[in-house]
Amino acid sequence: MSQAQLNSPKSWLVFGFAILAYISAISQRTSFGVAGIQATERFDASAQILATFSVVQLVVYAGAQVPVGLLLDKFGPRILITSGALLMAAGQAFLAISVNVPMGLAGRVMVGMGDAMVFVSVLKLLPLWFSGSRIPVLTQLTGTFGQLGQLISLFPFHMILLGVGWSAAFSIMSGFAFATFITTIAFVRNGKNWDGHGEGEQETGSRIAQAWKQPGTRLGFWTHFSTAFMINTFMMTWGYPFLVEGQGMDGALASGLMAVFVVVAIVLGPILGALTARHASQRSNIALSIVGSILALWAAVLLWPGQAPLWILVLLMVAIAAGGPASVIGFDFARTFNPPRVLGTATGLVNTGGFIGAFVTIYVIGFIMDMLHKANGSVGELYNLPAFRVALSFQFVMALLGMAFMVIERRKARRFLAEQ
Numbered sequence: 001m002s003q004a005q006l007n008s009p010k011s012w013l014v015f016g017f018a019i020l021a022y023i024s025a026i027s028q029r030t031s032f033g034v035a036g037i038q039a040t041e042r043f044d045a046s047a048q049i050l051a052t053f054s055v056v057q058l059v060v061y062a063g064a065q066v067p068v069g070l071l072l073d074k075f076g077p078r079i080l081i082t083s084g085a086l087l088m089a090a091g092q093a094f095l096a097i098s099v100n101v102p103m104g105l106a107g108r109v110m111v112g113m114g115d116a117m118v119f120v121s122v123l124k125l126l127p128l129w130f131s132g133s134r135i136p137v138l139t140q141l142t143g144t145f146g147q148l149g150q151l152i153s154l155f156p157f158h159m160i161l162l163g164v165g166w167s168a169a170f171s172i173m174s175g176f177a178f179a180t181f182i183t184t185i186a187f188v189r190n191g192k193n194w195d196g197h198g199e200g201e202q203e204t205g206s207r208i209a210q211a212w213k214q215p216g217t218r219l220g221f222w223t224h225f226s227t228a229f230m231i232n233t234f235m236m237t238w239g240y241p242f243l244v245e246g247q248g249m250d251g252a253l254a255s256g257l258m259a260v261f262v263v264v265a266i267v268l269g270p271i272l273g274a275l276t277a278r279h280a281s282q283r284s285n286i287a288l289s290i291v292g293s294i295l296a297l298w299a300a301v302l303l304w305p306g307q308a309p310l311w312i313l314v315l316l317m318v319a320i321a322a323g324g325p326a327s328v329i330g331f332d333f334a335r336t337f338n339p340p341r342v343l344g345t346a347t348g349l350v351n352t353g354g355f356i357g358a359f360v361t362i363y364v365i366g367f368i369m370d371m372l373h374k375a376n377g378s379v380g381e382l383y384n385l386p387a388f389r390v391a392l393s394f395q396f397v398m399a400l401l402g403m404a405f406m407v408i409e410r411r412k413a414r415r416f417l418a419e420q
Ligand SMILES: NCCCC[C@H](N)C(=O)NCC(=O)O
Pocket: 119, 120, 140, 143, 144, 146, 228, 265, 266, 269, 323, 324, 325, 327, 328, 351, 354
């Protein structure tokens, strides 16, 4: 390990440009979400087809995590971030010229694959360039800075889309991704602490098995699962319809309140980073407390007689948003329990938790809503408060499952540490 390189000015330069690539990745990921109305017109698509775009992109993202983790351990972060940026640039360029649904989907698949390569690679760079308590803080800051990407798609991208049009807006996003491809080649290095391809000689299957066998990886997976599935469920599908159709909130207010998620991530990320660095033995308790707070607020909102007042809905959103920074604790478990040669694989495994949890929850909530509507003879509104109350309660089942596994794996991880 080259100590001279750690925490050096060059470390900050590498980290800065890696973060830039991640900010770009988040802006590419979220850009389609603000272009829904234009996409419906351009592709002459139904709401279901529009939803397919998001689901396809997320399935690609989650499905790519383990292969990306394996490639990361073999080839290192620099190649992965470079390839991710190039794939996203190509995907957005393709989307800019696409005129039908299959072309649009192909573009989003490329964006999803490219996006999948960036976050875990930035995390893998951290122990190569930094040491000690800086790592958990920088892990949190990575997630926090990434939120700036969402602001890019919410504001400048959206303005260009409205003012100049689809092709120009997506071409500019493609240009942004391409710019980070160039800056990654120019400035991002694996550094002297990267052992190179020698790390990648181990069999693929055995590397996955080695990472998963480690109780710290499984604790990280269930931590990510428990903290992130509710924010993903809310942001990706059910938050907006629940606020507008279930709680009778004005659509513009509901969209505006979604910015709460960015603000909470920016404020809470560094605080949680410092807390986890200082109190490593309390990491799981911090995550469990945040999941507990989300559940308490969901219970208050769902049990509230009639529509809940605005203040409690805002509190609910703050709590759900706290799940984002809390999920980063999962990556900290992966890092502290695994040797560097399987860290990418372990991080990829952890990063699937909150997405797998969200797919299941999103689907089951929709299924329950449909069943309740059918049980009522398919009369009246599909989306209504009593139906949301029942369907959204499914989140308690998933959260309790996740928390139970966190406690089980925590016990095993502690036993593992005691035996070391
Ligand atoms: N401060 C918010 C961080 C959110 C992290 C999020 N749960 C996550 O796992 N992100 C992975 C990614 O690729 O962005």
